[in-house]
Amino acid sequence: MKDLGAPALMGISKVGKKSRPIKPDPHFGPPLKCTKRLKEIMTRHYMLSRYAEGAKPVAWVTSGAPVEVLRPFGIYTVYPENHGALCGAKKMGPELCAVAEEHGYHQDLCSYARIDLGHYFSGKTPAGKLPKPDLLFASNNICQTVAYWYKALSHYLKIPLILFDTPYNFREITDSDISYMVRQFEEMIPVLEQVSGRQFNYRKLQEYVRIGKDASLTWGEVLATMKSRPAPMTIFDAFGHMVPIVSLRGLPLALEYYRTLLSELRERVSHGVGAIKRERKRLMWDNIAIWYKMRDHSSLFAGQGMNFVTATYTNAWAETTPYMDENRPFESMARAYSLVILNNNLNSRLELMERLIKEYQVDGLVIHSARSCKPYSVGQYDLKRLLMERLEVPSVIIEADITDSRAYSEEQTRTRLEAFFEAMEG
Amino acid sequence: MDYFAGIDVGSLSTDVVILNGGGEVCGYSIIETGANSTEASEDALENALAQAGIGRGDLVKIVATGYGRVSVPLADRKFTEISCHALGAYYLFPYTGTVIDIGGQDSKVIRVGEGGKVVDFTMNDKCAAGTGRFLEVMAAKLRVPLDEMGDLSLHAKGEVQISSVCTVFAESEVVSLVARNHPREEILRGLHRAIVSRVWSMVKSIGVNGEVTMTGGVAKNSGVVVLMEERLGKTIHIHSEPQIIGALGAALLARRAFG
Ligand SMILES: Nc1ncnc2c1ncn2[C@@H]1O[C@H](COP(=O)(O)OP(=O)(O)O)[C@@H](O)[C@H]1O
Ligand code: SF4
Numbered sequence: 001m002k003d004l005g006a007p008a009l010m011g012i013s014k015v016g017k018k019s020r021p022i023k024p025d026p027h028f029g030p031p032l033k034c035t036k037r038l039k040e041i042m043t044r045h046y047m048l049s050r051y052a053e054g055a056k057p058v059a060w061v062t063s064g065a066p067v068e069v070l071r072p073f074g075i076y077t078v079y080p081e082n083h084g085a086l087c088g089a090k091k092m093g094p095e096l097c098a099v100a101e102e103h104g105y106h107q108d109l110c111s112y113a114r115i116d117l118g119h120y121f122s123g124k125t126p127a128g129k130l131p132k133p134d135l136l137f138a139s140n141n142i143c144q145t146v147a148y149w150y151k152a153l154s155h156y157l158k159i160p161l162i163l164f165d166t167p168y169n170f171r172e173i174t175d176s177d178i179s180y181m182v183r184q185f186e187e188m189i190p191v192l193e194q195v196s197g198r199q200f201n202y203r204k205l206q207e208y209v210r211i212g213k214d215a216s217l218t219w220g221e222v223l224a225t226m227k228s229r230p231a232p233m234t235i236f237d238a239f240g241h242m243v244p245i246v247s248l249r250g251l252p253l254a255l256e257y258y259r260t261l262l263s264e265l266r267e268r269v270s271h272g273v274g275a276i277k278r279e280r281k282r283l284m285w286d287n288i289a290i291w292y293k294m295r296d297h298s299s300l301f302a303g304q305g306m307n308f309v310t311a312t313y314t315n316a317w318a319e320t321t322p323y324m325d326e327n328r329p330f331e332s333m334a335r336a337y338s339l340v341i342l343n344n345n346l347n348s349r350l351e352l353m354e355r356l357i358k359e360y361q362v363d364g365l366v367i368h369s370a371r372s373c374k375p376y377s378v379g380q381y382d383l384k385r386l387l388m389e390r391l392e393v394p395s396v397i398i399e400a401d402i403t404d405s406r407a408y409s410e411e412q413t414r415t416r417l418e419a420f421f422e423a424m425e426g
Numbered sequence: 427m428d429y430f431a432g433i434d435v436g437s438l439s440t441d442v443v444i445l446n447g448g449g450e451v452c453g454y455s456i457i458e459t460g461a462n463s464t465e466a467s468e469d470a471l472e473n474a475l476a477q478a479g480i481g482r483g484d485l486v487k488i489v490a491t492g493y494g495r496v497s498v499p500l501a502d503r504k505f506t507e508i509s510c511h512a513l514g515a516y517y518l519f520p521y522t523g524t525v526i527d528i529g530g531q532d533s534k535v536i537r538v539g540e541g542g543k544v545v546d547f548t549m550n551d552k553c554a555a556g557t558g559r560f561l562e563v564m565a566a567k568l569r570v571p572l573d574e575m576g577d578l579s580l581h582a583k584g585e586v587q588i589s590s591v592c593t594v595f596a597e598s599e600v601v602s603l604v605a606r607n608h609p610r611e612e613i614l615r616g617l618h619r620a621i622v623s624r625v626w627s628m629v630k631s632i633g634v635n636g637e638v639t640m641t642g643g644v645a646k647n648s649g650v651v652v653l654m655e656e657r658l659g660k661t662i663h664i665h666s667e668p669q670i671i672g673a674l675g676a677a678l679l680a681r682r683a684f685g
Binding site for chain 2: 381382384385388389394395396397411412415416418419422423426
């Protein structure tokens, strides 16, 4: 589960300035005012990263890790998956992946991992510079890949790795699962104290858990505005606006930002302002974005009068938030972080998709089968068939990758999408 | 009288069907696509027009389909093969609920609804496994003409298992099987089995619904058809010219949309 990282936004805004201005696409409604604010926040935040190295302990963190626990220690966090998404959006995926492949990493390894390792070996990045980490923090609640990827980093960089191991939820999460995870939190505290040179402050942790929860709940409300017809934003917008909830989670800035965004979206809803001008059909997206195709796809669908109003991906940072509880920070984080979509069984994913389809009045489903992300892509053919049987929602599977465009075939994808459009028109 | 043309520019063949206003086929043509799809579409159209005994001026509308649909400047509109095969199959066999199309470059399974509409579909991924190209490569390796491989395989006494679905690996497997003197028929049967298993997983993911119609060039291969029928446990409808079903669907769309 990744996000278009802040370095991404920073990089993109720079590129936008250099290249010729993009002609406004007549199929879109007025742009969101908040986008400017988002860029400011993230640019400032990432500017700081240049000074973080040496001044503050830096951790590289996976997108699904319980980052709240790092916050009381004042650890500066960097998200390699964000960086991967940025490289994808800047079309640098194949180049960096190839570097990792030259060092013996297999093409079938997730391209976020290959990009990150490619960056480690070559130093190439579109984001200026990433601060070197003092600590690695990973959770396998999104996949097992991160465990091995971060182990490799830990080996190369000779720095400690904290791995938060979340038992997969086959049926129901048990008390022993919870206590197993709580024990891990207890064990990581001394390591964090040592890396940061700060003493653990329980009250501060409670504070960060509370702020993190509020931000996630607000993010959930932001997404819920897309239930309106026409939806005030598209899921392609949301792929960008999810950056703070992923990489600034627990910080007051994220909460403040989503409150501003929420009020803008509510304003749009009350005036009937849609993200696209002619919203005829409403779609759901499954899996991570195809970062190097975002702009093309967003215009393609808008041109058809089709708007993506929900996605399992963006929803992932809102879904399990209600479990968070500042009065029981460790237990509640264990629950919230182990029940995320990729650590949960396919039945619950099916139920989630059914619920989203109904609540957002979805007419069709686009399923990205991502070569990189096995845990997200496994079972999609069954989900597709079951959703067709139960709800008669037409759907299409496109086989691609999140950042490695070598796994993408323009012509095949076109044909599939056009056939989907034809089927939707009946 | 008004006439309508459908042009299907495929990876191997370019097919044209001409319909009259009453929806009857009055001319068709199948030629090799070759290197220039625009020329192929012109040539195939000329052939079909000659067969129908009409001139280009008699055509009211032209619809193009197939992977080369973008390179048919003559076309008034373009539709994907998926919509065209569904409609063509439905027109010929109105109880069709499932279409299995195996062409040269891709294979697809389509669930067809009322009026020949596409309800759901799936396509093979970006590789030659499970396509007609796979069979072409193997036929060449075994020096068997394409149109004989099906019947030959039906005469096999046994069957050799081909373990690789990858065209390149399967090719070297075939080479070593030949070297070890395995009968050609048995190797062919194994190859047909491999393609059927591959397509079968697509059939399963869409589900079998109503009667099954097969389209595309591989429907001419009796070896594949027999094994597919075995898997399905029912007979498959096949038109005598399965390669033109896409073009037929395109011509029907031309007639429907503009007639
Ligand atoms: N006479 C034949 N007998 C058996 N198989 C055939 C015959 N002609 C074509 N084929 C098969 O059909 C495939 C081409 O199918 P076709 O529908 O023409 O493809 P496309 O639409 O991509 O041009 C070939 O790859 C071959 O495997
Ligand atoms: S495999 Fe999937 S969940 Fe794991 S890092 Fe890659 S994209 Fe993320």
